[in-house]
Amino acid sequence: MYQGMKKYLAGELQSIEEAGLYKKERIIITPQKADIKVNEGKQVVNFCANNYLGLSDNPRLIKAAKEAMDTHGFGMSSVRFICGTQDIHKELEKAIADYFKTDDAILYAACFDANGGLFEPLFGEEDAIISDALNHASIIDGVRLCKAKRYRYKNADMQDLERVLQEAQGDRFRIIATDGVFSMDGNVAPMDKICELAEKYDAMVMVDECHSAGVVGPTGHGVAEQFDCYGRIDIHTGTLGKAFGGAVGGFTAGPQEVIDMLRQRSRPYLFSNSIPPAVVGAGLEVFKMFKESNELHTKLMENVTYFHDKMVAAGFDIKPTQSAICAVMLYDAKLSQEYAARLLEEGIYVTGFYYPVVPKDQARIRVQLSAGHERRHLDHAINSFIKVGKELGVIK
Numbered sequence: 332m333y334q335g336m337k338k339y340l341a342g343e344l345q346s347i348e349e350a351g352l353y354k355k356e357r358i359i360i361t362p363q364k365a366d367i368k369v370n371e372g373k374q375v376v377n378f379c380a381n382n383y384l385g386l387s388d389n390p391r392l393i394k395a396a397k398e399a400m401d402t403h404g405f406g407m408s409s410v411r412f413i414c415g416t417q418d419i420h421k422e423l424e425k426a427i428a429d430y431f432k433t434d435d436a437i438l439y440a441a442c443f444d445a446n447g448g449l450f451e452p453l454f455g456e457e458d459a460i461i462s463d464a465l466n467h468a469s470i471i472d473g474v475r476l477c478k479a480k481r482y483r484y485k486n487a488d489m490q491d492l493e494r495v496l497q498e499a500q501g502d503r504f505r506i507i508a509t510d511g512v513f514s515m516d517g518n519v520a521p522m523d524k525i526c527e528l529a530e531k532y533d534a535m536v537m538v539d540e541c542h543s544a545g546v547v548g549p550t551g552h553g554v555a556e557q558f559d560c561y562g563r564i565d566i567h568t569g570t571l572g573k574a575f576g577g578a579v580g581g582f583t584a585g586p587q588e589v590i591d592m593l594r595q596r597s598r599p600y601l602f603s604n605s606i607p608p609a610v611v612g613a614g615l616e617v618f619k620m621f622k623e624s625n626e627l628h629t630k631l632m633e634n635v636t637y638f639h640d641k642m643v644a645a646g647f648d649i650k651p652t653q654s655a656i657c658a659v660m661l662y663d664a665k666l667s668q669e670y671a672a673r674l675l676e677e678g679i680y681v682t683g684f685y686y687p688v689v690p691k692d693q694a695r696i697r698v699q700l701s702a703g704h705e706r707r708h709l710d711h712a713i714n715s716f717i718k719v720g721k722e723l724g725v726i727k
Contacts, residue, residue, distance in 0.1 A: 383699070389576070427584055435585070551625065635654075679716075
């Protein structure tokens with residue numbers, strides 16, 4: 332029975348490869364950090380991880396993870412409501428809720444699950460979900476699982492958002508869903524203006540903080556801090572897999588009634604194993620570190636400013652960014668792959684992105700800065716971008 336599909340898939344894969352768009356996984360044989368080694372034995376500087384605060388190999392987190400396994404075991408072997416809730420799970424949920432200044436929080440295996448399990452338990456056919464056009468795939472999939480009416484507005488376009496809100500006034504409940512930082516462009520959603528429109532048109536606000544928590548805001552507490560929107564943003568979703576240590580685990584933080592309903596009816600929560608003690612223990616340590624110092628966030632922002640300003644001065648087309656993401660625009664998909672391959676030869680590990688990950692003819696190399704980068708790493712990357720850019724005719 333498989334032979335027909337096998338032939339079809341082989342043809343599709345060959346077409347992808349011939350177009351120069353085949354995604355090849357490069358294997359790392361060291362911990363995730365600024366300097367990594369790939370399996371060919373080459374040491375490179377990593378500029379494409381979500382390791383924004385450089386915590387993925389932090390000794391304190393590793394120690395905390397080991398200690399949690401010593402005290403609470405390796406895995407939970409159960410979902411939360413049956414036999415999978417430990418005291419440390421509740422402690423971490425409280426720490427997350429405190430961080431975002433919400434009533435409570437709920438843990439998931441990943442933020443994809445948090446977003447996928449958010450909308451269906453809360454909204455029905457009488458309601459409306461209003462989504463930014465560039466929202467993450469997990470929000471899009473979560474909306475698809477829900478029977479609520481779907482509306483979409485142009486990326487961060489408040490005039491278009493207002494038009495959609497007016498159109499949705501006949502629906503019972505309305506929620507605006509947006510990324511905090513849009514992962515491919517690096518721009519930040521204008522949460523103050525979104526909240527103003529939400530209040531004007533009686534809508535709730537949900538924000539995915541995966542690329543914003545730990546990064547934006549004066550102390551890195553996310554978009555609510557940056558735009559002084561505490562209490563105006565109803566629901567935050569996010570991950571422990573980026574700035575917060577770089578492992579796995581997602582969460583939703585919000586009003587008590589919302590979190591309670593998710594515990595009752597959110598399918599990814601009800602039917603997935605609890606996150607393991609090691610991840611929980613390290614997560615708790617992350618939030619302890621944040622209370623002690625903003626040093627890592629300060630260093631991250633210094634690195635972002637330095638890299639961005641040097642790249643713009645060199646003549647590169649960089650998307651406006653307020654985050655740790657710098658999108659170096661190349662527009663041509665095949666060029667993005669060739670550029671990334673040439674940079675790897677120079678010892679710079681980056682990835683070219685192209686359709687369908689980004690819109691057609693909007694290919695780019697996404698550079699992700701980290702507090703783990705030192706000035707020598709940044710200079711190496713900048714000089715390599717300039718060298719390859721001149722060779723490929725991207726800059727003069």
